Amino acid sequence: MLSVAWCTLRARWASFVGSFVALAVGVGLLAVMGQALAASAKAPVRSPERFAAAPAVVRGQDTLRVDTPIGARSAGLASPRAVPDAVVAAVRALGPVTEDRSFPMRAAGGPADLVGHPWPVARFASYELSEGRAPRTDGEVVVSGEWAAVGARLSGGERVVGTVRGLGFEDAVFYTDARAAQLSPLSAQLVVEADVAAVRAVVAGSGARVLTGDERRLADADPGRDAEALTALNALFGTAGGVTAFVSVFVVASTFAFAVERRRREFGLLRTAGATPAQVRRAVLAEALAVGVLASATGCALGAYGAPWLGEAVVDGGLAPRWYTIGGAVWPYHLAFWTGLVVAVAGAVAASWRAGRTAPAQALREASADGRALTRGRLLCGTALLLAAGAAAAYTLLSDPGELLHRKTYISRPMLLITAVALLAPAVVRPLTPRLPGTTGMLVRAHAVAGVRRTAAVAAPVLVTVALAGSLLGATATLNGARAAEVRERTTADFVVTSDTGTPLDTAALVRVPGAVASPTAGTSVYTLEDGVALIASEARAVDPGLLATTARLPVTAGRLADLDDASIVVNEEWAEHRVGETVRVWLGDGTPRSLRIAAVLATGTGDNGVYVTAANAGGAGVDRVDVRVRPGADPGAVAAGLRAVGGVRVSSGARWVADAEPRTDSRTRLGTFLVLGIALLYTGLFLANTLAMAAGERGRATAALRLAGATGGQVLRLAAAEALTVVGLGAVLGLAVTAVNLAGMAAALHLLTAPVTVVVPWPALAWTTAACALLALTATLIPTAWTLRRRPAA
Template identity: 40%
Template sequence: MLTLALASVRLRWASFVGSFVALACGVALMATSILVIAATVDVPDQGRQRFSEAPVLVTADLNVDFKPANGDVQPTPVPAQPGLPAGLIAAVAATGRTVEDHTCYAQLPDGPSDQVARAWSSAALGGYRLTAGAAPAADDQVVIGGGRPEQVGQRVRYVTADGVHSATVSGVTEAEAFEHAVFFADAQAARYCPAVGVLAAFGPADAVRRAVDSAGGANVARVLTGTERGQADPHHAEVGSRLENVQTPLGLSAAVSAGTAVFVVGGTFALSIAQRRRELALLRLIGATRRQLRTLVNREALVVGVLASAAGCALGAAGAAPAGRWLVDHDLVPAEFTVPVTWWGLLVAGSIGLLTAITGVVFSSVKAGLISPGEALAEADAERTSRLALAFRWVSGLLVLGGGIAALVLTASSWPDTAADVADSLSLLLAIVAGCVLLAAVLAGPAIRLLTVLPGLVARLRGRATEDGGGIVWATARQSSLSAFRRTAATTTPVVLIIAFAGCLLGSIDTINRSQVTEVRHQLSAADLVVTPAGTPGLSRAVVERVRSLPGVQSLVITPTSVMAPVADGQALVAFRAATADPTALAEVDRLPVVAGSLADLGPDSIVLSRTWPGSPAVGGRVSVRLADGTPRDLRVAALLGTGAEAVQAWVTGPNAVTGGVGGPALAGRIDLRLLPGTDRAQATAALRTAVDGLGARLTTPEEVWSAATDSTERDSWNALLMILGLAICYAAITLANSLVMTVTDRRQELSLLRLAGATKGQVLRTVALETLMCVAAGTLLGVLGTAISVGGSWAALTNLVGPTPAVIPWTVMAALAAACAVIALTAAVLPAALTLRDRDGQAVLRGAAGAA
């Protein structure tokens, strides 16, 4: 059977081109994704780092003991590290020389937002060397990392968390890739940031570990040596976070490509089996068993799978480096990111390709085994539709689509926060797409009838037959598309896959993004002006104090913090996004989506929570939480908010807000402003602009904040399109083109018969083109229907979560994809038909009749 399968693939290679190309592309994408994901697992060697010259590092790592509902106590790091205890610092200092690292926010006027202040004694830990000037000897002197020699002796201004300062540049160092630093005298750095986040130790590592163990051990600090020292560098953590962020879309892209490839291979082999029905029946007639036919089809798929997987692995290996450069160019990963080619990554991708080929051909092999020997003699040219195939499509499609719709309804009513996360809701979206694809073949006919109902109605009103409504070409194309079930299904299904998948994914992403913008817009609906950071990570205390001191303006200062709570039925302790604000200003300046309780009840012993908070808290009830530094609190729920997962999940007052620690005091994230009655808007605006000028802040309007949020979400949508949809859509396009080429080449007798009946070449080609467009239009209609179901489910869940929010269907993208499908389908259908009709006037039919006689 293997020899026969090889011969079949060699002789009927045109039937397998589509499967080969699509599977090769799928394996290539999977191989590239696996190689890139493997490269993101470990942070690449950054070369020199902040602490690369220190042999041993002791880092602050305060943990709180959390005991799950059933399990052992789990140490959980707190998000706001308070720094190393004084006793531990003294114990480590007894082992040898130590250097304390005091790092906090400081930014020069032209400095980047991640610029930091550090003590000069810690500069040597990163290998800094002065290129001009001298070390800072007084509190009003600084050394600029990466500065210019001509800056030495100049007076510069800089911003810290407590406001604006000035100092004389005593020296400059060479630039380093791992940070942008401004160095102060040790005493001044300690005043800006009293907490010690990292302690560099030069004594024996074992002695340092013993000293740490005696002063609290792993519950308060970690001891790092060797390559582990890179974990103490914030640049290391930032790079690791960026690498993790690309793992999810790459994994989704690989999974979607594998699933799409299954549809592609399955559809192509199903069409191939239908075209080879007589050939397979002849094999049955000469003695082949059903099992042998199934084996033949499976081994054909195996041959195609081996060849396509090998080609895909080669393409994936070649595409690994360009994929890495694309990620670097789009600033998704650091500039030093590279993608090595590993044999095991290619092996995994190739194995998945083989499995995909075998999986995609299972149903086709079963159909091949059901062919009877008599069909070699009795089979007519007219197409017969398998009742078993129709029943399978109806049952499987309705089960998958119905299950997806039921899951959407359940999610919208019970777990609306799931719909606010694209990764969490992806399985629901794929269920809708899969259901539409499975039903595409059986719904294509009704969709075509629906789309062609208008000309028929016009004809009936004029007293003519329905088929005469659009002329002979229209009637022939319509009847051909309705009677040729396999050809219509082969054309419609890829279109449904393209339109539904793009519409469901992008529509849901855009709807989620719009709900986030809606939250911001609703929250700022009562604000007149907003102060936001201008090239800085936040707003300093000087900005806050100046804005608060202005008359006629009520200000709401929002400072980020964290609140920890158990999740997953008490199995883990997780930090949630929270914020602190004055309760009176919070109730009067902003409009939070309160669904129960009142913001006026927020006080030192209470908390305002999102209604998606773990445990479904009720207003008036009490929740046990931990503050950002691990301090336990038992707080009363003052109000519940309808907010999404990306919004603030908890609001607390100052006594319950930990906004400082390692890195210095936290910066305010935003100041929302409301003009009091009688305040002149022009004068207040001018005073506010003057107040924030030169402090790394800008005065904006709520509309500008909404616009910025909208622009950001649109960029995210297009990144998702590029990373997840791109090749999946290409696969479906390949299937569309291949299926039409396969069917048109088998329509030679039909096309010749039309010519023999008197149709001109132009009429025949217009018939083929119109039939193709009908199928593309039917597929587009079904894809839009699937998109409407998916987006409607997301919209219902988000409306239940955050209140009224728009549902977004990406009409422009879907229209562009539908037009692309039409162009591809017309090219793949009309061009082979034109070549078939070249210099022929029905001779093929006459030769066939002569041969039969």
């Protein structure tokens, strides 16, 4: 049977092109994703940047460490502590000390990530003046890069008196030491130019750390940014690799199944000639093995070519650090090759069993109509997967509805439902195929119903693409819509004041504005030890309990916000302990331990209903936002003018603040979604081109019969186009049904979490996706049909 399989491949090579290309592309994508994962497994250790020339850096406590039964747990503090005054005095006796202060900045026309520093620390990063001079007064600054020239004025009124060449790792504005101390009173680290051993002896036991050598990188801004970026890349490429594996298995299995179904007469002839069912099955599997070996090898070659290109693309797109490169690992090629081989053989297993059951009488079959459309095995598998998808969704809704809002969940969960619907699709072909008017409509329905398996096979890739587009884009839009609705419901302030320079707000001046009720808040974090072993950080806001209710409407489910005081805390239902009156042990943003009583509990919502404490428990965080209500009878315009008169602030109306705070899909999520949809659409094109070309070739005799009956070439082409569009429409309807079920599950989760339910169906994306599938289907149908029309009907 091996010789038969080889002869079949040579004679019917066109029937295997679709499987070969689909598998080769899948293996290539898996190889690329594997190379990307290998490259993102570990971040290299960065060299010190801002303090590369500093002998030693003394840094205040910036890490919280908590002992647990299974070992110490640590987390970075939201508000690192200042170096103790006693330590500062002691190290000053050892040698020169330069205090470092870093604070975010904003300037019109400047980079979005501006950061301020005192000028004396610039020399430790090897900054050198390229133009102008150093700042001497509080109103003078030096900037890095070329975005501002000497003599320019910043939005805060400061005059640029010098520029330095940018070093690539930050965009900085340098002030005098005194002015930097006014803008950022906290000095979390300082440079000591003295003997390192003596410095360590002085600092020992104070909670501060002495950083030397490569450890000085820990004093740079966000030293863990590389590891965070690689974690995001791992999630992105892992998801894309999973979708690639799913779609490739789906397409290869469907292609083999369709090819075997079209070869019933051939297998019948083999059975008539004496071949046993086992021999027929081995022949089909041998064909799959041969295709798998060739396609997997080709895919590995494609992966080696595409991996470096992907690395450059993610670096240029800002998703990966500059040093990130892809290539060099060997194991991804082994994994991709053997995965492709397993996919090819596994995809042909079901088809081989069906081929082995072909009766010798099939050799006499003339009609192209399908037999039993939905086999018992397909029915059982489809039903089992459908029940499994429903049970999994129900269990998640009952146990942890918030799980359905996670990106990994709403990307992976639709796949189970898609597979179930694809398996059961033959059962709905007849009822869903429309009765179109005229002779063409009658023939379209007759062909679709007579070839149910062919119709379901062609509709399957459309189903995958439309369902993934609707589920992924719809889930993201629905979640963003719910979060935006939460922001609208929570915000009742007439105006929201934030810092225009990035430094803490002058709340005293804002509170004195006539006609304004100002509620200052500060962003911080609190840490809890969940289940005694997991150190969890929760975003929190430090508020004035007496003013909070006037400028915010929070979803309280138990207790009262008015009961919040310096000995209590407001939590949400996501916390392990969330009963009013209970005492919880927490660590504040600066690591200070506290035992606080729960005063009120908020609904979980979409996860943005955080924790509230008083200013006494802010952990040293400065005020970054002030919500303002206009007193009854006061003039809103006069209040807004009074607020803007306070220097260094940005005043937004409540409506403008809500609009600006509306969640938006970040670049990583957007790229991941488009990558997944691109893979699905690519496979849709491959499968449609292969399947419809095979189907059009088989209909050669039917086309000739229509022409002999008087049909013109144009009528035949219109009939073929109508059939293709009908099948695409069927797949789109099934994909829309899967989308509706997935979005209904997300809506149920939002309802259970007491979050606003705003289901968003991405109609434009669905329309474009369906149109792309329709264009691919028309191209794959009309070209082979037009080729068939070149032959004489009598032939």
